[in-house]
Structure formats: C-alpha cells, structure tokens
Amino acid sequence: MFAGYVGKKIVIALVTLLVVVTLNFMIFRVFVGGDPSQMILDPRMPPEVRDQLLAMWGIDKPLFPDQYSLYLYNLFTWQYGLQFDQSATPIAPEMVWRLRNTVILLGLATIGTISVGIPLGMFAGAKRGKKTDVTVIGIGLLTFGVPMFFLQLIWVAIFCLWLQILPRAGLVGLGGPQDPLSVALDVAAHAISPICTLIVGGFGGWALYTRNMMVDALTEDFVLTARAKGLRERDVITKHAFKSILPPVVTLIALSIPGIVTGAIITESIFAWPGIGQWYISALQQQNHPVTQAVLYNFAVLMLGANLVADLAYGFLDPRIKVGVRR
C-alpha cells in the first residue's frame, strides 16, 4: 500500500519534471527567438569565431532532435551547457556555488519560520480565545495581506539605510579580512536581513494554520481521554493534540514549498544575495537563455524534491495513509 503511494508520487514528480523541461526548451528555442545568438554576439566578430561559438552552444544544428537531445543530456548530467556571453562560460560551476547560497538562505529561513510559527500556533490553539490567540489570528491574517517584498523594503529602509546596522546587499562585504572566520561572520551578517524578513513575513501563516488545526484537534475525544488519563497539559497538547495534526502540517510544508523556492527570486533580488533566484532575474534581463533554463530546471527539481519528501513524510507520519485518501 505504502509502496504504491510512493510509486505514484514519484511518477507524478517525473511527469511534472518532463513537462517543465520540455516547456523550458520550447519557450526559449522555439518561441523566443530562432537565433538567440544575434542579440548577444558582437556583429564585428570574425565569422569563424562566431561559428565556433554557435557550435559550442550547439545552436547551429537543427532543433529536433539534435538541440533537444543535447539540451536533455546537459540537464540530466547537471551540466546545463554554456552561458550566452562572449566567452561562453560554463554554467555548472557557478550553478553549484549559487545553488549552495540559495539552499543555505532558504533552508535557514524555512527552518526558522517553521520553528517560530508552528509552536506559536500550537500555543495559540491551546489558549483559544485568549490574547495570544487573538494576536496570532491577527498576525496570520495580516501575513496574507503583506507582500513579502514590501516587508523587505521596510526592513532595508530601517536597518540598512536609516540605522545602518546591517549590510544591505551581497554575500560578503568588500575588502574585509580573508580568514575563514571573518568571512563566515561577514556572510552571516549579510544573511541576517533576508532570513529575518522571511521569518517575520512567513511565520504568521504557519501559526494561523497550526492554530486552526489545533483548535479542531483539541475538541477531539482522544484529547479529553488524554487529559482524563492524568497527562500534564503540556503533554496533552504536544504528544496528543499536536501529534494528531502533524500529518496535515507536513502537507502544509509541502504545499508552501513552491512559494518558498520561487520567493527566493524576490528576496535574493532585493538583498543581492547571489543565489539562483537573483541569477534568474539577471539572466532574464540579459536574455542569457541557457542560464534561465538551467535555473528554472533547478527550481523545478528543488520543488519536486521537497514535495516528494513531504509526501513521503506524510505517509510515514500518518498510519492511516492509503492510496489517494487523505484523512
């Protein structure tokens, strides 16, 4: 039963990946421009150099099957091909570096958001109708209304521009000492703003969701049973009520992953954090198609991977899981 469930999830993930990959190819090679080289290359370039570049990019051959198969080969070997710039820089090394930056940023922010939001929601649900609860509902509803980028602008204006206590942009400052410790501290200082804003802007939604689930769960009979058994109220809330809502909370994590991953685009642009989101925007602006394609592919892989993990975790946490049935 569980194996079937897992198999199904994997098949869906693979189909989605194929759709994204094909869309990715079609958009850039078929719809956007027949000869993408024209916008990048210097017209005064000697024709033999030009031909050589075109051959390196693989865009001198027909679209199907040569270009498509090369493209697929590149993606599945995590090579991505070469950038559309004068020197045809390979994408892969920069991608590794940027992917690492993005994963660090989003990973820390997501962990922070969850570990603030969910316990808060749990607490609020247990204190239903009290001040904490009302505050959590308020913050939660507010979260749905405040655009993250607006919050981030306010943050930058206050902490980086007005008070000037945090660096505004980038991964590291210029001209600092180069020993590993100083660099690490510098990176941490630069990461504070994006991570904090993501947490501040994100925890309310999680708290509200958890709170609503908790309020529901706390009216269940098994919670009353747990209390009657003489469990401490804390254990009633964590070990019984919260444990029962853990599966849907994990689903929430799965559902929020697309937003988190693509939210990186905006966050990284604002804070000039050299991750894949920021690269995506600059590649779009410079019509650097191979980079756009590569980043989009990575977005899809990240999303699908995280989704899959969440689905598996759900199946693992909820013994009732059957194929296609959720609670």
Added chain:
Amino acid sequence: MSFLSKPKREILKRRIKSFWMDFSHNRIGFVGLIIILGFVVVGIIAPLLTPFQPTSQLFKAPQLAAAYSMPDWFRIFPQYSDLNPTLSIKLDLKKAEVANYTGPISIDMDRLNFSFAATEDAKQTASVTLDLGNFSYEYSAPPTFTMHVNYRMYYNRTGVKVYFTVKNYTANPLWDDVLLDPTNAEMLIYVYKPASGPVANVTLTNSTSKLNIDSFVNFPRQPVMSSLYKPELLLGENGSAPIDPARILFSQKGVYGIKLKIEFDNIRSGPPDRTYLGAFGDLNLQTVGLTIWGRVHGIMGTDAGRNDAWTELVYGVRISLMVGVLAAIIATSLGILYGVTSGYLGGFADEFLMRVVDVLLCIPVLPILLILTRYFFANVYLVVVLIAIFGWQGLSRVIRSRVLTLKEMSFIESARASGASDSYLMVRHLIPNVLPVAMAAMVLAVPGAIITEAALSFLGFGDPNAPTWGRMLYGAYQLGGLPAWWVWLPPGLAITVICIGFVFIGHAIDEIVNPRLRRRR
C-alpha cells in the same frame, strides 16, 4: 431573470438575505467590506482626487518636480520648511526693457522681433540685451532648474547665441556683467560671481536635440524652434559627485534678476568669393520661462519619473482591484468547471484530471510568469489571464471533493432518476451547490492575484504603461528611491490594506458557508 421561476427567485432572495444577515453580523467581514468599498469609491472618483493623470499607453504624465521630491506638507516640519516647491517663473517679454544694442539690428518690441541684416561685406555682429525683470526666491537651493524658450527664427548664413544672466540682486545690488567666454554652447547662463563663493558657469543643453547653431547656415525650409534647456552638471571639486548648478545659482535667498542677451553674427560660406552681405537672421521670441524644480510637491511628492506620486497611488486602486477581481473570477470559474467536471465524471477520467492538477501544482509559477511577461506579454490584462491560468488548481480539488459528496445525495439521485441530462445536472444542481464555497475561495484568491501582479511589477516585469502600485515599489527598489519612503510606503500599505480587506471578507464568507468553521463559533 426569466430563467428562474418565481418560487426559485424567492428562495434565492431569501438565501441572499439570510447570507447578508450573517455577514453583516460578522465584525471582521464587515470591516473588510468597508475597506474594499472605500477603495472602490477611491477608484471611481480618482479623477476628482487629483488634477493629474498617470502615464498610460496614450498619455505621458507631466513632470512636476524633481525626482523623489517630498510631499508639500512636509514643510510644516522645521527642518523642511525651506524646501522649494516647483516655481514656474513666467517672464513677460512685452515688459522687457531693451538695455542696449549694437550693430545692424532692428528691434520691434511689440512683435518681439529682432532682425539682423548684414550691412557690409565683412564679419559683423549685433547684440541686444533685454532686462526681463525680477523675481524673489525665498527657499533653500533647488535641486535643478530648466529654461524654457520658444522662438522662431528665419535666417540665412547667420548664427545666433542667446545668453541668460541670472543674478542675485539682494546680495549684489550693482549689476556688473562679468561675462564669461561662451564657447561651444547653444545657450549659456551667466552667473554673477558673488564677493565670495563659487562661480558657476552654467551650460544649458537642449534636452531633446542638440542644436548646433553653426550649422544653421543654409536657408531652412522651416523656422527653427526650440523649447527646453537643462543645465549640465558641474564637476565637483576633487572628483566628488557632480553638482547641479542650481545649487550654486540659487544658493542664497533674495531677489533675482534675469537678463537676456541675443547675439547675431554673419557667416561667409560656400565658394571663397561669397560675401558676408545678404546674411540675415530674423528671431521672433515667443515665450521665455524659468522653471525651478521643486523639492516638495503635492500630497505625496514625486516618483523617479518626476510624476505626481499621489496620482499614481489613486489610479493604482483601479488597476489593483481590476487585476485581483478579474484574475480571481477567471481562476474560480476555471476551478469550478474543472472540479465539477472531474468530480461528476468520476472513475478514470477523474483520476486522470486530478493527476493533471497534481502536475500543474508542481510547476514553478512565478518563474514562468516572469519568462512570459519578459518575452511575450507585458500587458496588464494578459498578466491577469496568466495569473488566472496558474491559479485554479487548488480550488478545483476542493470543488471536486464537494461534488463527490453531492453526487451521492438523494436530490441528485432523484433528478437523475427523473431523466435529467448530465449538463442539466451540472448547471442546475452541482454548480449552484458548490458556489458558496467557491465564493469564499474566490474572495480569498484576490489578494494572491494582487500580490503576484505587484511582485511582477516590482521586479520590473510588469506593464510599463499601467500605473500599478508594484511599479511604484519598483522605483524604490531599482531606481534608488528607497530613501524616499513617502513615495513607496503608501502604495505598499495600500496593497497590504486592500489584500487584508479581501482576506477579512473571505474569512467571513468562509465562516458563514463552511459548516465546519461555523461550529467553531
């Protein structure tokens, strides 16, 4: 309303009435409704709230002050009380006094005509100085200024130079022209050198096309006209940032005088035996104006494009409401159709359609929207459609599961037993029964659509011709407007408040139509 029989209309009426009773007693929902109604009213009466119009496809908004100027009312704070608003100094040419003139020139002050005609076969020059009067300037130094000159000139082998002199009378009552050497300039402004302090030799350049007077040697078919001149930036001392000459020119408060000097000279061109004789220049001045651009303007100051920010804010309501509501309606309709179809068909078709939804839910929406708006459609209506296309999948799941339970209910069974067709069942029974839930989902989808559109605009991928709030925030983020919080804070707050309004309404509807929530009191 003929498609509903009378009793059905009565039922509908009663249902709507009872819904309204529930809704008006829901405090949060009511607050939300008032917020949204407020925005709707602002959107409708936008033209009454502001005398200006935002930039659109057909219209380029006027420049009203320097970029990121502060709101006018900031001057109530002492540290800003000195800031200048935009001053348009109209100079009445009819009242100008001819100070002195030399050379072969005839002046007709009634028609403001200055005619130069060479009288001998030699290099000749003529000049006239006009005293254009005084104005007083009582603010701190302005960010920049422009000179506006409208003239027509018919000429043959003649060049003209127009010099402006702006001088602070209060500081230096005596007018002693210290004319600096005008070189390679179309229009020059001379600044009186104060007893101490910097000297600015301001070169005004035409913002639209650089006129090179020396090339006006051939008889033109049409008279030459020109309009706007901007000062060129002065290089700062020791390589510091360039300074706008206005900072020096109007650095002191007081009464300023303006003089205009017009200089003609004849040119010999063509074969060497050509004479200087016969060259003429016929200059007709129409208006001359000086605009000192403000550091304060209007209710909310100006944006990067020097347009009125308040106007953009007010007209932004329209776009935001349109984007949010339209996208939500389209997405909800798609979601209902898809969900009802899937749930009603059931079996393999249902399974297949739901797996399609699963796949679509895993597509990274924002990145794809960015590609599409970057390469294909940066039009706000198409953005709406795109947002809707990517926004119905979640709802269709909910609708489908409702339909699955509805399908088992006896009224559907009996309708089917009495021979109702599939489409009849869907339109008459299933869709009306999922509508309340869909309504709540629709209202709750509005903020998402508004924020997505704002995010696109914010990243610079929105419709450049639509006055959206996201575009105003884009200015703050990309064009260095972050210190000018008075320009980007209001649109950000507006997005927040309008979204919260919809969230409140949606929350309330959800509570009313969703029995699970209603039980929670």
Added chain:
Amino acid sequence: MPKDELLLQVQDLTVYFTTLRGYVRAVEDVTFELAQGHTLGLAGESGCGKTTTALSILRLLPINGRIMKGKVILEGNDVTRINSERFRKQVRWKKISMVFQGAMNSLHPTRNVGDQISEAILLHEDVNKREASERAGKLLDLVGVGAERLDRFPHELSGGMKQRAVIAMALACNPSLIIADEPTTALDVIVQTQVMKVIKELQAKLNLSMIMVSHDLSLISETTTEVAIMYAGRIVEYADTATLYKEPLHPYTQKLIGAFPSILGPKKELTTIHGFPPDLINPPPGCRFHPRCSYAMEKCKKDVPLFENVGEKTHFVGCHLVSQK
C-alpha cells in the same frame, strides 16, 4: 448501606457554563452516592447534564464550565478542593477512569493501541516500558481484543474492538471508579451487545464500581444497581434499579420508562413526552419539568420541590405530587 463501603458522594454539585448569552445552568444541586462495587446509572434525555456531571467529577469541564458549589467526595476526600496538580497525579485514571462517548474518536489516530494503554500505566505507576506493555497486553486479552493487537492502530480495528480497547485502557491502573459515558451509543446493535457483555463480565470478575451514563434505559437496567434520573440539570429520582423500574414515582421517570419498549414485558403502547427540554439559560421556575408535566399544579410553577426519601430503603424523589401524598 453501611458508611464504610461508600466510595463516592456527590453533594449539591452545581455547574454553570459561561456563554455570550449568559450562564447555562447545566447541573444544579445534584446529589447522589455510590457504594463500593455498585454501579450507578445516570439517565435522562440528551442535554440534561449527565455528561457534565460525569466530566465535573473528573474535573474535565471545558474552559467556560465551572463548578459553582458542591462537593465530590471520593473515599472520604473532597476532590474538588485538592490542587489540580495533585488531582492530576493521584486521582485521574488512578482512582477514576473514564470511557468516553465516541469509541471511534477516543483513541489517538496516529498512535498504536498498546502505546496508548501503557502510557496511562507508565504515568501513574513505577514500572518500565516492557512491563507496562505486558500489562496492556493482558488487559487487551481480558476485554477480548487479544494481546496480539497491541501494535495495531485504531483505524485497523473494528468499532467494537476499539471500544473494548478503550475499556481496557480504563482498567489500566485498577481505578476505584470507572465512569462510562454512553459506552455503546456509537456502535451498531450487535456490537453493542458484545460490548455490554464484556462490561458485565468485568463487573462480575473485578467487582468494579461504575457510573454508567446513558440515555439508553435498557442498558442502564441491565448493568446498574442504582439509577439516578436527570432532567434539565437536576436529579428528579434516585433509587435502586429494581425499585425504580417497578415503581417510578416522578412523572418524568414514568414517561421515560413508558417511552422505552420492553422486549420481555407485556406489550403496551409507547408513550411520548410532548414539548422540548427547557433552555438552561432561563430554566422554568419551580420544578423544571412543570411545563411538560400533565400533573402540574400551581405550586410546581413556584417552588423547587424538595429531594427527599420516600421509600423504605432509598428512594429519593423531587416532586410536589409525591411529597403531597
């Protein structure tokens, strides 16, 4: 009944709920006793305060519920007075355990059955996990579920199995008193009979003291030694089971018994009670039953009837009609 055998005394128990509309007088002046080894039935319509009474004994009222006055004396101590931490550690489940209404929902959905039973044992007794688990297995054997189902999840058990597992859980710490709140209501008839059989077997085997809360008079008659009939928050009649069924004195009890079919007894017309139970925010003055009572007198509308013993043994009734005789 001799004093030393007394297990539980409830005296003048009064419970109000605070709502936006005002106080709901859910339970008022409820008084009864339970002797060691006896089973008391609490019967009445839905919403008459049976469950609230049961929950207030375990101090499990919802946040808006409060015990306004009264005593719950368990083995000589008033448990409404002791502090909540001591109550939790020493009374809950150890002295009093409870079988809740919904068999389906009183087990945690994502934890296995054995784990949930041994949790209670571990909490109150100084044993290790293995011993607790062994005891849980024995308990499951006792109620006929079987020790091999220890690691099953609730959704893998049938309704009857689940309810039996819940009963096993209630027995976990050998409590002095078990409160069973509608133990069979959610089950179908055949399973009900099985569960009832289990309960009766256990009563015989373990000499259990129980409070059986139910609206089902046939269940009450089969499993109890005493019965208290509740109406609108008050006990209207209290007697040993045989007496109560044979000679019900309160008009409400008469009607209630008349409304239930008897399979073994003579065939007779079932009676119905017209009207609805009163709104407990504004209960009727005097006897709360008077608006629905066919014998109602002027006195009933004004004075609350005294709850007094009218029989030779114990037969308490609160009715003007009876006290007049």
